Structure formats: C-alpha cells, structure tokens
Amino acid sequence: MEKRPDRITETFKGLSERGEKALVTFITAGDPDIASTKDLIFELERGGADIIELGIPFSDPMADGPTIQAASERALKKGTRLADVLGVVKEVREKSGIPIVLFGYYNPILSYGLEKYARDARRAGVDGTLIVDLPPEEAGELKKELDRRGIELIFLLTPTSDEARIRTVTDKASGFIYFVSVAGVTGARSSLSADIEKYIRKVRRFTTLPLGVGFGISTPEQARDVCRHADGVIVGSAIVNIIAANSGKTRLRKVRDFVSKLKKGTMARQGRETR
C-alpha cells in the first residue's frame, strides 16, 4: 500500500509554522441525516475548521452529555450505519483533503470487523480514529490493523490522568492527544478549569505529539484561552446545538458563521508554549 500523506501531522505542522492553532470541529454523522452531513463538513471547512471529527452514532453513548446523546439518537433513527459514515468520508474526499477523524464507541466497530473497518476506513480516506471506551490496554488488535494502513489511533488524556496513565497513553498514541478539559461528559460549559495549563505542561513532559483540548469549549473566547497553552481546540456540542436548532440553508450559514468566529480564536498570533 502506498504511503499516504499524514494529513493530521501535516496540518498541525503547517498551523504551527503560521503561528496558528488547530480548530477541530465535531458533528455526529447522520444528524439530521446522512445527506446533510457532507454539506455540513464542507461548511465547517469553509468556516475555517482544520480537522473534522465525525461521530459514529451509538445506542449507548456513555461518555456523552445530553446534546450529543440526542444527536446520536436522531442519527440512529434515520438509520445511519458505520458504512454510511465511511460513505460520507469517501464523498468528501472527492473534493477535500481536510483531515477526518472518526469518533465513537467500540461496539459498532467491533461488530463491523476490525480488519474490515481499517481497510474500508483507509479506502474512504479516514485519517484517524478515536474510540472513547477503548483504552490503550484493550486497543492492541485494532491498533495493529490501523497501523498497517496508516490510520492514527488517537487516545484521550484527562485531568484524572496521573503520570503512569500519561506514560501508558502517550506510548501508544499517534496523530494528536485529545485532552479532556474536565472530568465529565461532553457538552457545552460556561467555564473551564483554571488548571488546564498545569495539566498540559504535565502531559508535554511525556510527548511531543500535538495536544488538542476538548469537552466543554463553546465560545471563541474559550477557544482563544485554551489555545494559549494547547495546540488546538475541539468543539462539538456547541455546533451540534446549532444544527439541532436550525434547518436548511440557515443551518449551514449559522454553522459556518460560528466556526469562523471560533477560528479567529485559534488564529490570534501567540507564542508557542515552551516545553
């Protein structure tokens, strides 16, 4: 299999050279329906998103708050399957090279077949996979399949992670580290922990991978604050809320407008943290 450009690494590198941070935007595939998902991805990109995180709907999203639970439920009601999610990525790839990370729970992927998933994800043009309920200890089999096809397996670190955990996770991680800003589920929050800076410093002692911070970030101001320390921010529920509250062209426009505001928060020129 020919070597494919490592789009996630290249993206972080390019941004860093321009003094910018990455804006990673999350939507649930199939919410409100699979046809809209492709259009929404293009709007996210037009708005300035650097990386797309695409949620694979699951019946039991234990790590998600009400917003993404509801999105997952809507997508499942429309019959969205993992195969449809891969189909959307393939369509997007005809026009765009934006890095795409699939984000979900293990059972739908296990059920699809690990080898088949890795093969089809590669064919569709998926760049990374993040599975919330698959810690490094249980990820060996999937990682082997993904490694063979050059797809990054992205892991989470959290405010509860001690040095032993950070070591275990950074040992296996590739692409970037998804740092969860709070102990909790996904969902927009009005305030973020003041300790994020401290955690990020701690994590950087163990890895040179870029560090994206997510969970709870919902405003351009929060994005800017977090980007003073992190290499990127991940915004999900705030976008999913806009998708749920609007329809048609208004929905697309409002999503793009919101993303472009967020992007400004990650573009403010700022010196990179010394490691």
Next chain:
Amino acid sequence: MRNPDKKGHFGVYGGRYISETLMPAVIELENAYRKWRNDPSFREEFGYYLKEYVGRPTPLYYAERLTKKAAGARIYLKREDLCHTGAHKINNTIGQILLAKRMKKTRVIAETGAGQHGVATATVAAMFGLECEVYMGEDDIRRQSPNVFRMKLLGAKVTPVTSGSRTLKDAMNEALRDWVTNVYNTFYIIGTVAGPHPYPMMVRDFQSVIGSEAKRQIRELTGGFPDMLVACVGGGSNSIGLFHPFLDEPSVKMTGVEAGGLGIKTGRHAASISGGRPGVLHGNKTYLLQDRFGQIIDTHSISAGLDYPGVGPEHAYLHDTGRVDYRVITDAEALEGFKALTVSEGIIPALESSHAVAYAIKAARTMSKDSSIVVCLSGRGDKDLDTVSRAFDYKL
C-alpha cells in the same frame, strides 16, 4: 488457572473498556480491593455485617411440597429472599461500601433495574452515613414503585433516567456519566458481575457467600453435593455467587436461567447468551443483545431485574467452556413458577427468582427421586405484586 487474569479477562471476555477519565478510578479501586480482600480486619467486618445485619447464613430449605409437585429430584431453596432488604443484592453492597469507607469516598452511586440493588445500596449508605444517588430507568420506576419509595425513605436521591430504553442499561449509562463527573469523591457500587475489571471479580467474590454456605448446608442435609444448581441470570450476580464455589466439582451440573420474555423467536426477550453475540458494553466484553450493526437493542422481560442486554463476562466464559448450561424461561413460564412456589410452599418469590423456580420444576421432573437440585431463591416477590396482579388479572 484462576479467572480472571491480571487485566480482568475471563478467556476473551471481561477486560476494561472505559473512558480514560475512569481509568485511574478503576485502577484505584482494583488496588484497594487487592489490598483489603484478604485483610483480616476487612474479612472480619464483612463477616460481622453479613451475620448480624443481613441475617446470614440464609437457610437452605427443602421444599417438600414443591418437590412432590414436580415428582422428581429433591428441590432445595437457598433462601436469599430472607436477607435484609429481601434479596441477595445486599451481600455485595456491604462489601463495596466497606471498601468505599476505606477509600475515603463520601458519596456512593448505583444503577438499579428492579430496585433491589438500589434499595440495598440506599440501605448500606444510610447505615454508614454516606450520600447516595440511585439511577433508575423511568419505565422501571413505574413498575417497581414500592422500591422507589423505600429508597427515598432511606434518604437516597432517586434520579429517573429518560434516555434510551429507560431501563437498567440506560440507568447504568447515566451512573457512568455521573461517575465520570464526580470521580474524585464518588464510589460507584455496581450491582452485578459486569462492568470494567475489577467489578465482575469483586462482586463475584462478595456474592460467593451464597455458594459457600449452600455447599456446607447441602452436605449437612444430604451428605454430598447436589446434582444440579439453578439460578436466574440477568447480569448474573446471584447465579455466579451460587455457582462459583462449586465450579471445581465436576459432578455438579449448573444451569443459568435467562429471561425468555415473550419467547426467543419473537425477539422480545433479555436472554443475552441464548439470543445474543459477543460485543463490548459498559466496560466489558461479553454476550450482548445487539443488531447486526452493533447497536444495543431494547430488551423485554416481565422481570425488571433481568431486563438487561448484557451478562457478566464470567458467564460468557462459562458458557463457551460448557461448564454452565444456559436456558431460557419465558414470562408466562416464570409466572407459573411464581404461582407454584407461592401456593405449594407459602413463599412469594421475586419474578427474577421465579425464572429459576420454573426451570427447576421442569428439570426436577426429568431427574430421579434420589437426586437433588439447589435453586437460588434470590429475592422475595413483594415488589412484584403489582405486575403479577396485572398479569393474572387479579383485583387486589
């Protein structure tokens, strides 16, 4: 080789499939459990409360009239329904709250289906003075209202879960969301032998008191081992508790009875082993009821406590190795078992346990009169009177 392995695997099942936020909490729990499980002070305190507070040992009762009715093997009932709070669940909540205290946690949470585990958790939280919140599916709150009232009386906060199918699995999702959010001060008391390692092992160990007692008692009564053990399996805590001390006795057959609901063919059941396939949910790999895309499907059982789409990973393993035989009993058959035990012995069983009773009657018929069956009567039926009266169309 003793199960589970160091990482909590029973063969290919079990393990630790949880979000990273919970990993340190689960590792902390594992370390605490390994430290205390064989500590004399912990063993002594656990034994004290089981005896003086729960009322153990529970009797192993020879059900003479039920035996006559079945006209086959002698049927013995392990009377977990006589435990304080009316079910075996409290064996485990005592064990876990003693750990929570040692780990200096100030708050406990639990999921509950039938409400038995919720009541058992609220009870020990009241006794030890810890804050308690119980998650319960909205549908279960409706069908098990007496237990909801009991939990509230005991000072617990009962939080209705309105997501998904509004039953036990959704209550567990919500409890996991709570734990992830309040991980620093909160101990999650899981009620069955499922969840991430060490829960399946730890809950099994706490519940094994059922089988250890039964082993001693049946020897005193009959001079030997029983020919068969029968227990219902939802998540599978009362059954593993009864089975585990007998696993190394090859002459003892074991049957786990799953909830057949309206019948396996209708798809409206909760029999994860008999009607499901392996997958990952709630922190462990095990048999699950799922569609062909890996989405968990809605289950049905007349018994709220068995209405769960998964099963403890050790059961999955015991099924694959053939050591335990898993069968199903339908709602209608369970109701017959309920009636049979009530009228022949004056014991009103929980609908969960009625599944085991119904199967035991069936099995006894095919066995000789000098053989014996031990049935785990895991809980009493007071909580189910409303459901049963509707099913029989009785006017109360």
